[in-house]
Amino acid sequence: GAGVSQSPSNKVTEKGKDVELRCDPISGHTALYWYRQRLGQGLEFLIYFQGNSAPDKSGLPSDRFSAERTGESVSTLTIQRTQQEDSAVYLCASSLVVLAGGYEQYFGPGTRLTVT
Amino acid sequence: AQTVTQSQPEMSVQEAETVTLSCTYDTSESDYYLFWYKQPPSRQMILVIRQEAYKQQNATENRFSVNFQKAAKSFSLKISDSQLGDAAMYFCAYRPRYGNKLVFGAGTILRVKS
Numbered sequence: 001g002a003g004v005s006q007s008p009s010n011k012v013t014e015k016g017k018d019v020e021l022r023c024d025p026i027s028g029h030t031a032l033y034w035y036r037q038r039l040g041q042g043l044e045f046l047i048y049f050q051g052n053s054a055p056d057k058s059g060l061p062s063d064r065f066s067a068e069r070t071g072e073s074v075s076t077l078t079i080q081r082t083q084q085e086d087s088a089v090y091l092c093a094s095s096l097v098v099l100a101g102g103y104e105q106y107f108g109p110g111t112r113l114t115v116t
Numbered sequence: 117a118q119t120v121t122q123s124q125p126e127m128s129v130q131e132a133e134t135v136t137l138s139c140t141y142d143t144s145e146s147d148y149y150l151f152w153y154k155q156p157p158s159r160q161m162i163l164v165i166r167q168e169a170y171k172q173q174n175a176t177e178n179r180f181s182v183n184f185q186k187a188a189k190s191f192s193l194k195i196s197d198s199q200l201g202d203a204a205m206y207f208c209a210y211r212p213r214y215g216n217k218l219v220f221g222a223g224t225i226l227r228v229k230s
Contacts (some may be wrong), residue, residue: 033218042122042207042221042223043161043207043209043218045217048216055140059217072203091161104163104166107161110159112159
């Protein structure tokens with residue numbers, strides 16, 4: 001079946017502009033995650049959605065970052081008033097949630113954001 | 117807080133040879149998962165192998181195997197019979213059993229020479 005998809009693949013924006021990044025999870029996956037990967041570094045957790053529960057926003061770096069998800073479908077990550085340090089690859093992942101804790105996260109190809 | 121450390125920024129291996137990538141982690145949890153992910157230039161994160169902490173037996177997946185030392189909090193990845201397609205960035209990652217986010221190391225670039 002289809003994997004996790006993200007759009008756009010690449011985004012170049014001017015400092016101070018707002019951007020929206022989109023993630024389409026695997027159908028049936030109730031959990032959705034956003035991560036940020038700065039150049040040459042590992043992934044940093046940003047936010048987690050699970051069904052209709054309140055999202056875990058503990059990884060969002062500032063109030064310029066927000067994310068939404070309606071039900072178990074598409075999610076959008078919004079960055080307001082972008083700064084150069086926001087330049088990174090933003091990766092989305094989705095998973096089933098199994099009570100015993102054994103589930104895998106499947107990643108999308110990411111959106112490369114460049115703030116000029 | 118949990119942390120994952122990969123001390124080798126870059127490794128090289130000759131095609132058909134064996135290479136080991138190192139990973140250490142720090143946690144106060146006793147039940148957790150450890151993962152190795154591969155990220156080729158396409159950026160697609162691919163799960164290579166996973167280990168459940170309560171299982172003493174080391175996980176294996178074809179040419180990939182791990183050496184899991186729970187007391188030492190060490191989780192290395194061995195790639196046997198290296199192939200050109202193995203060239204990528206490799207990330208070690210940790211998640212508590214009932215946690216919802218992965219904690220990643222900084223990654224190791226693996227180069228495979230023909």
